[in-house]
Amino acid sequence: MNAKFLVVFLAGYSLAAGGDSEFDHVVKAIETHYGTKRTHIPFMGLASFAVKVAHPAGTSELKLAVFEDLKTLGDRDQTELDEFMRSLSTRDLRPIIRVRSRRQDEATYIFAGDFGKSARLLVATFQPSEATVVELKVDINTLLSWINHPDDAGRSWRVSDGR
Numbered sequence: 001m002n003a004k005f006l007v008v009f010l011a012g013y014s015l016a017a018g019g020d021s022e023f024d025h026v027v028k029a030i031e032t033h034y035g036t037k038r039t040h041i042p043f044m045g046l047a048s049f050a051v052k053v054a055h056p057a058g059t060s061e062l063k064l065a066v067f068e069d070l071k072t073l074g075d076r077d078q079t080e081l082d083e084f085m086r087s088l089s090t091r092d093l094r095p096i097i098r099v100r101s102r103r104q105d106e107a108t109y110i111f112a113g114d115f116g117k118s119a120r121l122l123v124a125t126f127q128p129s130e131a132t133v134v135e136l137k138v139d140i141n142t143l144l145s146w147i148n149h150p151d152d153a154g155r156s157w158r159v160s161d162g163r
Contacts, residue, residue, distance in 0.1 A: 022093040022113070022122060023063045023135040029088055030067060030124075030131060038065040058142030060118065063135040070129050078107060081126060085109045093122060119143050 031037055044064060051062040071077075078100055089095055089111070097110040107126045114120040114137070121143075122135045145152070 021063075021135075022090055022111070022120070023065075023133070025090065026088050026122065026124065026133055027065045029084075030065075030133065033084060034067065034070050034131075036067050036070060039068050041066060055139075058139030059136050060139070061120075061135070061137035063133075065133045067131040067133075068129065070126070070131055078102070081107055085124065093120065115140065 027038060041064060048062050051059055082098065085098070085107075086095060090113075093111045093113040095109060096112045097108070099108045100106070105128045109124045111122040111124075112119055117140060118137050119140050120135065120137050122133065124133045125131065
């Protein structure tokens with residue numbers, strides 16, 4: 001009897017929690033669309049935990065997915081890729097930047113959402129045979145500082161002291 005209650009409770013909780021995150025939604029869509037699976041990254045769980053605890057550069061969450069052996073994008077596939085990425089927009093995560101390099105056959109998409117004390121950024125980059133998706137939850141003041149002083153952004157990857 002207790003096992004049945006636990007199963008019903010956990011199923012209800014997962015539905016109430018809203019299901020997959022935007023990151024998981026994007027990763028699953030890429031896996032389905034390109035018929036591939038993300039590459040396992042050793043110790044990624046440990047790195048994510050360290051970010052949650054240490055908050056380097058005001059970052060409190062880090063998720064990373066790397067895909068290898070994708071089909072070559074090519075010029076005619078760039079429009080299809082733009083449409084595909086635009087379709088991944090959700091109520092909570094909106095596309096804000098798209099950059100394409102025809103010469104190097106690369107594309108980068110930046111989505112943002114959850115503006116309050118923190119912002120959620122999702123960056124997806126596509127190269128001829130691979131893709132990378134990174135999601136960060138970053139302190140809004142740190143993000144604004146990066147935007148206002150982009151030359152200092154790389155130097156801010158140290159443990160945040162709250163300033």
